Structures are given as structure tokens and as C-alpha cells.
Amino acid sequence: MAAVAETLRSGWLTTGPRSAQLERRSAEYLEADHVIAVASGTAAMHLALLALGVGPGDEVVTTPVTWPATANVIVHAGATPVFADVRDGDLNIDPQRVQELVGERTKAILPVHLAGQPCDLDPLWELGIPVVEDAAHAFESRYRGRKLGGLSDATCFSLYATKNVAAGEGGLISTNRADVAEAVRDLRLMRRGDGSLYDIAVPGYKANLSDVLAAIALVQLDKLERHAEIRARQFALYDAAVAGLAGIAPLPRDPRDTHALHLYIVRVDAERAGATRDEYQRALAEEGIATSIHFLPVHTLSWYRGRFAADCPVAERAGSEVLSLPLSPAHSDDDIADACDALAGVHARFIR
Numbered sequence: 001m002a003a004v005a006e007t008l009r010s011g012w013l014t015t016g017p018r019s020a021q022l023e024r025r026s027a028e029y030l031e032a033d034h035v036i037a038v039a040s041g042t043a044a045m046h047l048a049l050l051a052l053g054v055g056p057g058d059e060v061v062t063t064p065v066t067w068p069a070t071a072n073v074i075v076h077a078g079a080t081p082v083f084a085d086v087r088d089g090d091l092n093i094d095p096q097r098v099q100e101l102v103g104e105r106t107k108a109i110l111p112v113h114l115a116g117q118p119c120d121l122d123p124l125w126e127l128g129i130p131v132v133e134d135a136a137h138a139f140e141s142r143y144r145g146r147k148l149g150g151l152s153d154a155t156c157f158s159l160y161a162t163k164n165v166a167a168g169e170g171g172l173i174s175t176n177r178a179d180v181a182e183a184v185r186d187l188r189l190m191r192r193g194d195g196s197l198y199d200i201a202v203p204g205y206k207a208n209l210s211d212v213l214a215a216i217a218l219v220q221l222d223k224l225e226r227h228a229e230i231r232a233r234q235f236a237l238y239d240a241a242v243a244g245l246a247g248i249a250p251l252p253r254d255p256r257d258t259h260a261l262h263l264y265i266v267r268v269d270a271e272r273a274g275a276t277r278d279e280y281q282r283a284l285a286e287e288g289i290a291t292s293i294h295f296l297p298v299h300t301l302s303w304y305r306g307r308f309a310a311d312c313p314v315a316e317r318a319g320s321e322v323l324s325l326p327l328s329p330a331h332s333d334d335d336i337a338d339a340c341d342a343l344a345g346v347h348a349r350f351i352r
């Protein structure tokens, strides 16, 4: 609150010194050469695709297990989303399926690091096609020891209210490619050049980040370590609680990577857990425990269904089984213990 008040008093409300500071500090944290602050994670992915020249006639291979924004930006760029099924474990894009789907028209691959677990990037890079990472869940993630941020052609983060660095709204694009950074800067906001006699070299968008939001993000950066400790504690509490519940299993986490601990997702196997995911969600709601679903497969949602062929049985099954339990640095350990107790109680009722 103090940082916001200070920004308002400074008189600089739009993109200015605080956005620039956020870009510098994020670049350092993400170990990337360039970071550009934008209005949302959606804008970050949209501009990254445009910067790579994605347009009409092109295809972009992506995962159906994501927030629809990941596919929407492909459509916004005028290109066609091609959905590759996910792996049955971490529900990240299956590189084998990607390899089968890439062709002459494939202009980019847009994988997601679901819940904060990095996807398998090496086999994607080996295909020699530009990779734009949707790292909305993965600000703190490391892939095989290397910080996500400067590894692919572009990496896109979200500063949305629920994310690990929460400014309310906002996004970041990080890259080691100077040409991509320059193209994104041109597209982010119409640059007037100097003086009052302006010229427009590129018809840019209005996707810049306000300094008021940048000020919030900067304070959140200071809290990253403390929040990570809280998230780790909440993960451990859930791990212990679900270990004894037949048919309820968390998504696996790869010990070779650093997980951002953004979401705690379990899968509910209706046969063994005695009820479906939807029944569990309703029963938990009755106990006062709010849960959410990450994610319903994008290709099954109204606008996408029927427009794009997709052979994604793993994603479809997962879509009916995944359930995200409450997780946030704003929750106390007691809150998480309550959620664990409610889940155990509901489970005991269902398997009786």
C-alpha cells in the first residue's frame, strides 16, 4: 500500500521508472538479458508470437491443458492452434506428440509449465522451431538447474492476482534474443520518438504496464523467498494428507527441476476414491473449502470445439479428474490443515 501511495504521489502513473526497475530486477532474477513489462500474461504471449513473425497461415503447437489464453493468443495472431496431447504424469505437453504434429507450417511451439513444473524442453528445442514458453505458473522454476527466462526464444510470465508475483494484472516477456526484445518493445506501445513532431514506425498495441502495478510487483519480488517457504510448507502438509487417501494423488514433481509450487493439483480417480472430481468439489464446497480446476482441455470448450481437430485423450481424462486445493501465502497453516481435514472427511464418506 505504501508503494502504491508513493507511486501516486510521484505523479507518474503510466509506464515509467518503476516499470523500468521491475524489468531490471526481473532480468537479474530470471537470469535473462532482456525483460519487457506488459499489461498481462496474455499480452506477453501475444506480443512474443508477433515478434517471432507468427501470422495467418502459420500453425503453433500448444497444449490443451492450460488457461485458454494460451490458445487465444495464437488465434489473435491469425494463426492456427494445433493441440498436442499431454503426458499422463505431470500433464505437461508430450514432446513425442509435438514431434508428430510439427510440419512445414509450424512457426512456433507454445508449451506451458503446468502448476510450476517445467515441461520437458530439450526435445522441443531439438525440433529447431522457435519456442515461446507460457511460464505463467513458473516464475521461480528451474529446468534441470537452469533458470527459466533466458532458455527459449521467449518466456512469458503473468503478474495476475493469483500468481506467485501478484501485481493484480501484468505480464513479463524475458528473452536473450535482442531482436525479439526490440520487436516486443516496438509492439508493446506506440513509440513516439523524440519531440513533438512524432512518427510511427510500427503500429503498436497498448499493452504497457502502469507504474502503479509495477510498484506492487516490485514489493512482491521482495517477498518471493518468504512466500516460497510458505508454499513449500503448504505442499508438505498436502503431501502428507493425501498420501493415505486411496484414489487421490498429486501431480508428480520432477526432482531434477525446481518447481515453482504455484498450484497443488490432485487427480481424483473416481473408481478408487469412491466419487468423481465434481462430487469431491461439491462436497468440499459444502465444508467451506473452495477448490478450482486447472484445467478443462481448451479444445473441448465451445469456441474451439469443432473448429480444430485434436486427438488428446490424456488431456480429456485429466480434465475430469484434476482438482486444485487452496494454496496461497495468504493462507495460514491452520487453513491448510482445515482443507486437509475436510478432504479426509469427505474421502472417508465417499469410500464407505
Ligand SMILES: Cc1ncc(COP(=O)(O)O)c(C=O)c1O
Pocket (backbone or CB within 6 Å): 040, 041, 042, 043, 066, 067, 069, 070, 112, 134, 136, 137, 157, 158, 159, 160, 169, 170, 171
Ligand atoms: C497457464 C496460464 N497461461 C496464461 C495465463 C494468462 O495470464 P494473464 O491473466 O496475466 O493474462 C494464465 C492465467 O491467468 C495461466 O494460468
